[in-house]
Amino acid sequence: MQLPTRGYILLLSLLLAACPLPKPTPVPGSELVIEGRRLFFEQIFNGNGRTCGTCHPASNNLTIDPAFIATLPDDNPLFVANTTSELGPNFENNTLIRKVGLILENQDGFDDLDNNLNMRGVPHTLGLTLSVDSPEGPQLGWSGDGSPGDASVRSFATGAVIQHFTKSLNRVPDVDFRLPTDEELDALEAFQLALGRQEELELPLSFTNVIAARGQEIFNSPTEGKCFACHFNAGANGAPQVFGPEAGNRNFNTGVEDLPDQPADLLEERNPPDDGRGTPGEGEFNTPSLVEAADTGPFFHNNSVETVEGAVAFYNGNAFNDSPAGQLLVNATGSGINLDATQVVAVAAFMRAINALENVRQSIEMLQAKVDNTILPHEDFDQLLDRAVDEIEDAISVLAGGGLYPQAVDHILEARHLTLEASKRSRPAKLAGRAITELERARDLIVESP
Amino acid sequence: MLKRLALVGLILSSIVICPSHGQKATEIFIPIGKSPGVSGKYSVIGTIASFDETTRVLTIKVEDAEHTVTITEETKIWLDKSGIQQTNEIGSPADCRQGRLCEMKYVYDGKTRTDKAEWLKIRVGDSD
Numbered sequence: 001m002q003l004p005t006r007g008y009i010l011l012l013s014l015l016l017a018a019c020p021l022p023k024p025t026p027v028p029g030s031e032l033v034i035e036g037r038r039l040f041f042e043q044i045f046n047g048n049g050r051t052c053g054t055c056h057p058a059s060n061n062l063t064i065d066p067a068f069i070a071t072l073p074d075d076n077p078l079f080v081a082n083t084t085s086e087l088g089p090n091f092e093n094n095t096l097i098r099k100v101g102l103i104l105e106n107q108d109g110f111d112d113l114d115n116n117l118n119m120r121g122v123p124h125t126l127g128l129t130l131s132v133d134s135p136e137g138p139q140l141g142w143s144g145d146g147s148p149g150d151a152s153v154r155s156f157a158t159g160a161v162i163q164h165f166t167k168s169l170n171r172v173p174d175v176d177f178r179l180p181t182d183e184e185l186d187a188l189e190a191f192q193l194a195l196g197r198q199e200e201l202e203l204p205l206s207f208t209n210v211i212a213a214r215g216q217e218i219f220n221s222p223t224e225g226k227c228f229a230c231h232f233n234a235g236a237n238g239a240p241q242v243f244g245p246e247a248g249n250r251n252f253n254t255g256v257e258d259l260p261d262q263p264a265d266l267l268e269e270r271n272p273p274d275d276g277r278g279t280p281g282e283g284e285f286n287t288p289s290l291v292e293a294a295d296t297g298p299f300f301h302n303n304s305v306e307t308v309e310g311a312v313a314f315y316n317g318n319a320f321n322d323s324p325a326g327q328l329l330v331n332a333t334g335s336g337i338n339l340d341a342t343q344v345v346a347v348a349a350f351m352r353a354i355n356a357l358e359n360v361r362q363s364i365e366m367l368q369a370k371v372d373n374t375i376l377p378h379e380d381f382d383q384l385l386d387r388a389v390d391e392i393e394d395a396i397s398v399l400a401g402g403g404l405y406p407q408a409v410d411h412i413l414e415a416r417h418l419t420l421e422a423s424k425r426s427r428p429a430k431l432a433g434r435a436i437t438e439l440e441r442a443r444d445l446i447v448e449s450p
Numbered sequence: 451m452l453k454r455l456a457l458v459g460l461i462l463s464s465i466v467i468c469p470s471h472g473q474k475a476t477e478i479f480i481p482i483g484k485s486p487g488v489s490g491k492y493s494v495i496g497t498i499a500s501f502d503e504t505t506r507v508l509t510i511k512v513e514d515a516e517h518t519v520t521i522t523e524e525t526k527i528w529l530d531k532s533g534i535q536q537t538n539e540i541g542s543p544a545d546c547r548q549g550r551l552c553e554m555k556y557v558y559d560g561k562t563r564t565d566k567a568e569w570l571k572i573r574v575g576d577s578d
Contacts, residue, residue: 005505039457049473055571076538077537106475108475109475109478110475110478110479111540138562148475148476148477148485148486149480149485149486149488149489150485150486150487150488150492151487152486152487154486155486155487156489158476158486159476162476162479162480163475163476170537171479171530171531171537171538172479172535172536172537172538173479173480173481173484174532174535175535179480180480180486182486185486234469269551279475
């Protein structure tokens, strides 16, 4: 008896659904990035159990904050100082990790561990190709001097292992940890440089929301926000028209250390003043990119400000306007930064919008890789849909947190639903493709295409 | 307004420009020959031939060649005790003893090498 045509089609579909997908296609030349990713999230360098991913988890934009830290079990290596007597309070402060997201750094030396320390937030590692170069060489870490050796991104892991991976405060190589090999440094560098944006924004963008659009105007205004001077195109580099064609990433004393009522101080924990770049320092700290800011708070080197609105408002206050950088601005322009509440919100709305656009971009990239069954070397292929959900949820949180673009948020919510459904399927391409369509619709509602 | 801001930029540039100096803090724990991107490129590894306490000139012998450098007040001196599995320590010019293995990184002014030492690592062991 012959099956009817429909039956053949159904049988074929069932057979296809049952067949495993072919292995994803690797991109030629991506092996170094893939190895770097493995090292970043798995290699403990014979140390205390931490990996780079302990403080730079992929699911949290490669940084940690109190909300994320609260989800970690007590035996997570982030809390290794609690369980290892050879480490203790001169390695990490458990209260400041959990309540403020601060980790301990000895950037001024290891000769007096009781006093020579500073508590700093964990910078994300997104968009490094765009944010570390300067005429003075690479600028890494919160004070721009975070890397040993030749001060490069490549060498950074060596310093990180010594500071954060050690089994004891003796910090003896091949006893308390092992140093990364040259090959490992090459791979880690390749991976880190592959993370996040690879291109700068080109402002102005045509925001459909009048508040975000106004915020962009204020941001780029030399008389109002003046933000563009140090954050050209909302990145980490100085504006060429202010600092010259090779402006690059810079360090400034903006007075953050002079803020009153810093969370770490209110907790009455050991929190010595941080003098920033150099030993002794002059209070200069590194300029981060703002595209990634809205979903990577708290803000500034000491996590002293929780919200993006608060971070913008900082520049209105005495701490900034009395700082060396603030005073130069006053002398040069006749006034400090003096934004009213609605203007602060507008600039923050602009920062939320550009961050959401970046979240959308990243999630589309991950979903497209699933559709095409290709490997993104800086992402685990099997985790792509989960990672896409991470970015999608960030976009939702960032926009909804500012009361922005409700229609776009609806589309992003639908994208989230579709992605979650896709993650349950053995062949997720179709649903992933529909999620991309929803994200593209959301993007078109946020900003008009050129 | 932009011209005035450009002036700000020039002033700030003059303040912040200084040689990139990395995080010397963890450098103390990096054994001789292992400084990433530095060892074998911007440093010299050899044995101490002599140290003049008056002129503070250090002479390092590398195979048949000699390299001289000035140990300034800013030069970081570290004792590399990793070979005996002890914690590396801050040293002093007094530790510049003849025959000791050392690695010295020059101070660079931009891309120009000076005759000053940025840091000096001296290998010490149980017999020292």
